[in-house]
Amino acid sequence: MSILVNKDTKVIVQGFTGKEGTFHAEQCLAYGTNIVGGVTPNKGGQEHLGKPVFNTVKDAVDTTGATVSMIFVPPAFVADAVMEAADAGIELAVIITEGAPVRDMMYAKQYAVKNNMKTIGPNCPGVITAEECKIGIMPGMIFKKGNVGLISKSGTLTYEGANQVCNEGFGITTAVGIGGDPIIGLSYKQLLPMFEADPETEAIVMIGEIGGDLEIQAAKLIKEQITKPVVAFIAGQTAPKGKRMGHAGAIISGSAGTAKEKMDALEAAGVKVVVSPAEIGKAVAEVLGKK
């Protein structure tokens, strides 16, 4: 078991034949992801990486029965691609592209929700179910199969956290990079209950950042609904106020969104909060019992 995706998940790639799309689709195929085709307008009927190319998502879904789309189109076309996927009946769109305008995402997310399509990202590493299905740009080799679920706003901290978990002798069920933009798809709030319901997941690592209040909402939900142990790290304790730290959302404005505020809320909800990401692995070993 796992959440969201597994070895049987049929995946298409929007922006399939572009440079990024090609490179990462190839990596995903090598990992074992069941990519059944891709979409690039005006290249329908061709073959790419041994898979069929379609002009529209609708054609791709009708022909292949795909339920998940991995989106690599350029930033200005992200909203269009997301809405097209939702319109074609895709169930989950994983948006890797960085730099999509916030206003576009506002409309795209609304349309996705209205059509019951889940989204992950944008500006994220994607989702991976260890040793089954990688939909994104993460280095697959570090994700060994195991019993820890991982949710992270940051890409490289996803790798850091997963690597430490595996080095401690544990492994990952599914890891989800949710992205750090102001408007994102699935977040802690939706993913924590999925991990709670997944019989294979025995502990959850949650990695957050300064800015916004998603971690505060998560703390509330954990207190009420999550019985599995949660380990958390919040990046940006040393970040100065008013300075944007790379991610569009990672900014402390006024008194809200500080790391301390989030760490306190999570701690109060019974979460094991670590002060440095270097402690994630050890903390997981502690809550699960040393292997």
Add this chain to the structure above:
Amino acid sequence: MNIHEYQAKQIFAKYGVPTPKGKIAHSVEEAVKNAEELGGPIWVVKAQIHAGGRGLGGGVKLAKSIDEVRELADEILGMTLVTHQTGPEGKLVQKVYIEDGADIKDELYLSVVLDRAAEMPIIMASTEGGMDIETVAEKTPEKIIKVAIDPSIGFQGFHGRELVFGLGITDKAEQGKMIKFAQKLYTLYMENDAEMIEINPLIKTGSGDFMALDGKMGFDDSALGRHPDIEAMRDISEEDADEREAAQYGLSYIALDGEIGCMVNGAGLAMGTMDTINYMGGTPANFLDVGGSANAETVAKGFEIILKNPQVKAIFVNIFGGIVRCDRIANGILEATKITDVNVPVIVRLDGTNAPEAAEILKNANIDNIIVGTDLGDGAAKAVAAAKGEL
């Protein structure tokens, strides 16, 4: 990207949001000429910098004669203005806005920002104009009215009614004026991909008109490509030179005041690295995200920028390669040592894609001040020790 007050007011004017008449000046002579053209009898001389709190810092002053305009423009132009938003080093004032004095009966607050929880724009308003809104939010949160606007329906009448009744505006004519004001502001927020608009204070004049006495605007950087007119308003002199230089190489750099230079891939890991250094008793000198397309050239550039800071006593390179290949970073470090005089210890932790190859490259180079960190904790500990001269 942020713009100046006078530029925000140009955009307001384009959308019919009322503002006092004003003109921008780069010199004392221009300020006097502007004042004469505006006619008076009262003018306000306002320093134009990208920071709030200008009034308290002495950057906004009232003039009752042309001579006073001259004196004040002379005083404000070229001054280093320190406000709670500039940091202790302050900002050099290079432009002043000369504006008609307004007849202020009441001061309100109005802003449009993205409500991240609701995932839609929200209009925030308060009767406590002229005050720092964060203080109002903290001390009297009931005095802030919030009206979220679903972009799929846009600004409707009921949004306007929630706003005016919330603000306690009872006069029907005034209600209408305020609703129009807010509606125009919402339209310009959406059409220009603004990130925030803040008007503090928004005044009511003696004749019951509403006017934006101040204007602060920020824009979504990701959307600037479709707004060349706004992109043209960028004031490079307001931006940190090192941050700009770094950005040209795809590096995201922010100077801090510690001793350990950091070079990391990914914003989250970069912040996490700073936190770890701090946790281990050291101080980070900067935030630096080399991004996903790092190569030898960008890494070398990163070293150059970090080493410009004389406070740096050690550098911690922390890379977890996903898209970024560690061997490229290793080559970049070697490249940097050839181009720049890297005269401090460099602690290198490379993990992920092609890490073994990278370790080999560094080992073969055999450079004295390059020290390998085995993982994040080990690397940070060594960097802290090195900065203290204990390694």
